[in-house]
Amino acid sequence: MRSTATLRMLQPTARMMFAPSTRAMFRPSTRMMRPVPKEDQAGHTISQRLRKLKQIPAELIPLAVVVGFAVFAAGYSVVRKFVVDKNLRLSRQGAAGREEH
Template sequence: MVQRFSTSQQMMLRRTPVVKAAPKEEHSAHTISQRIRTLKKIPPELLPVGFVVAVAVAFAGYSLINKLFSDKTLRLSRSSGRD
């Protein structure tokens, strides 16, 4: 006689998934100089992209700071007297 399982019984009979150990971090015991040497692995094609992104972030920071200090109409705190 063949025993048939219902859907709920099949769910209970599933195998427990195997949990693999997490791989060790590549730089777990390295010094700073060893980490700096790994920068040589960066492909040279990405250097111009990195330069452009760095310039854009620097310009955005400059623009933000310049706006905060030079714009007299910008309200940086609550008005006193109003609630």
């Protein structure tokens, strides 16, 4: 036999008995009620994009120069290695390599 406290917990409350109104069911979310925010990347002309560059912190410009130089030097080194190195095997050599495949 169940106790009366347990039976009270299982009974629906007055709020549960009533179905939600259609207004409450189809209410727009608060996010959709707010105005659409302006885009940060809305600059379409070159002058507008140059004005956006002024917002970059000055500390990042030397870092960008160093990283750009490092990427350029790495690309140069790889291309030079492929062009200059005569020991680099770029294709199969000899009759043995042709027969196996």
